[in-house]
Amino acid sequence: MRSCFSYLSKNAFEGQAATFCPKRHRTRRTMAQTEVKGIKDGWFTELSPMWPGMGMSLKVEEVLFTGRSQFQDVCVFRSATFGNVLLLDGVIQATERDEFSYQEMITHLPLCALKTPAKKVLIVGGGDGGVLREMARYKSIEEIHMAEIDGMVPEVSKKYFPKMAVGFNDPRCQVHICDGIEFVRNAQESSYDAIIVDSSDPVGPAEVLFEKPFFEALHRAVRPGGIVCTQAESIWLHLDIIKSLAGMCASVFEGGSVSYAHTTIPTYPSGQIGMMLCVKAEPGHELMDPRQPRQQVPPCPDSVETPALRYYTPDVHRSAFSMPKFAADALESSLTFH
Numbered sequence: 001m002r003s004c005f006s007y008l009s010k011n012a013f014e015g016q017a018a019t020f021c022p023k024r025h026r027t028r029r030t031m032a033q034t035e036v037k038g039i040k041d042g043w044f045t046e047l048s049p050m051w052p053g054m055g056m057s058l059k060v061e062e063v064l065f066t067g068r069s070q071f072q073d074v075c076v077f078r079s080a081t082f083g084n085v086l087l088l089d090g091v092i093q094a095t096e097r098d099e100f101s102y103q104e105m106i107t108h109l110p111l112c113a114l115k116t117p118a119k120k121v122l123i124v125g126g127g128d129g130g131v132l133r134e135m136a137r138y139k140s141i142e143e144i145h146m147a148e149i150d151g152m153v154p155e156v157s158k159k160y161f162p163k164m165a166v167g168f169n170d171p172r173c174q175v176h177i178c179d180g181i182e183f184v185r186n187a188q189e190s191s192y193d194a195i196i197v198d199s200s201d202p203v204g205p206a207e208v209l210f211e212k213p214f215f216e217a218l219h220r221a222v223r224p225g226g227i228v229c230t231q232a233e234s235i236w237l238h239l240d241i242i243k244s245l246a247g248m249c250a251s252v253f254e255g256g257s258v259s260y261a262h263t264t265i266p267t268y269p270s271g272q273i274g275m276m277l278c279v280k281a282e283p284g285h286e287l288m289d290p291r292q293p294r295q296q297v298p299p300c301p302d303s304v305e306t307p308a309l310r311y312y313t314p315d316v317h318r319s320a321f322s323m324p325k326f327a328a329d330a331l332e333s334s335l336t337f338h
């Protein structure tokens with residue numbers, strides 16, 4: 001098992017100096033000086049066998065950071081029109097311009113669906129801090145745990161994506177740099193109201209986060225009536241993955257429910273990405289339908305620290321579960337509510 005170290009988020013910036021030294025990595029090189037996989041002639045193109053025959057391109061102004069962690073290549077560049085862009089192993093994780101659509105939806109769909117306000121929540125992955133920023137809006141939440149495998153990601157995010165990483169300052173947040181699967185396995189049974197798995201694609205370090213043993217551990221760790229929400233790829237490119245994920249989730253969350261919701265986002269492959277929402281059965285209670293928003297996201301004034309919501313509304317919540325016919329037909333037998 002990999003070693004795990006934790007810190008309360010308040011101390012994270014001090015901890016950064018001891019554990020993260022950007023000078024060891026290449027920073028602020030010009031395009032001519034830096035060779036980054038996927039960047040050629042001033043353009044980054046995202047190529048992967050997961051979306052064969054296509055590639056999203058962004059014009060690069062400046063490469064700000066490149067590094068190799070124990071797990072993956074990490075790169076940040078300033079784009080011409082989407083602000084700073086975070087790449088892990090050459091795949092876009094977040095851009096300053098459109099990250100909110102994904103971070104808001106993967107967070108507020110599960111938290112607003114809950115019958116009672118969440119008090120204790122877990123993020124697996126999510127090291128860029130976007131989901132953490134969204135969770136920190138809820139005053140009901142007393143504890144936010146994050147289990148992120150790659151310590152380089154939060155540190156890079158704090159430096160190059162300060163508006164996304166703002167939640168690391170929240171005193172309710174405990175960051176654990178460790179294997180998320182081990183963390184969930186060791187969690188107290190039925191202890192979380194909601195668990196959000198904000199993973200990258202199922203190649204490399206995130207592959208295991210799409211497999212049954214991990215979902216069995218998630219099921220154990222979430223409370224009855226609680227909800228697990230995981231990144232679940234695109235209906236345009238990954239119907240096969242979504243279908244087998246939904247089938248596996250249905251077998252693990254037996255007696256509960258499994259639903260797929262989606263959001264639009266221009267810089268993810270095909271401009272769309274989804275989330276699988278798995279509700280744990282609560283004996284003696286009516287099965288919770290996550291398509292209904294029951295909680296409100298506490299309003300917050302638009303500020304430098306935390307921007308007001310830009311994507312999520314209760315109407316968007318309800319409509320996020322409606323799918324085009326081809327996807328609804330393909331997934332009908334695997335989903336509880338659609």
Ligand code: SPD
Binds near residue numbers: 092094130198201269
């Ligand atoms: N194809 C990229 C999918 C990335 C999903 N995770 C993004 C992390 C943002 N917090």
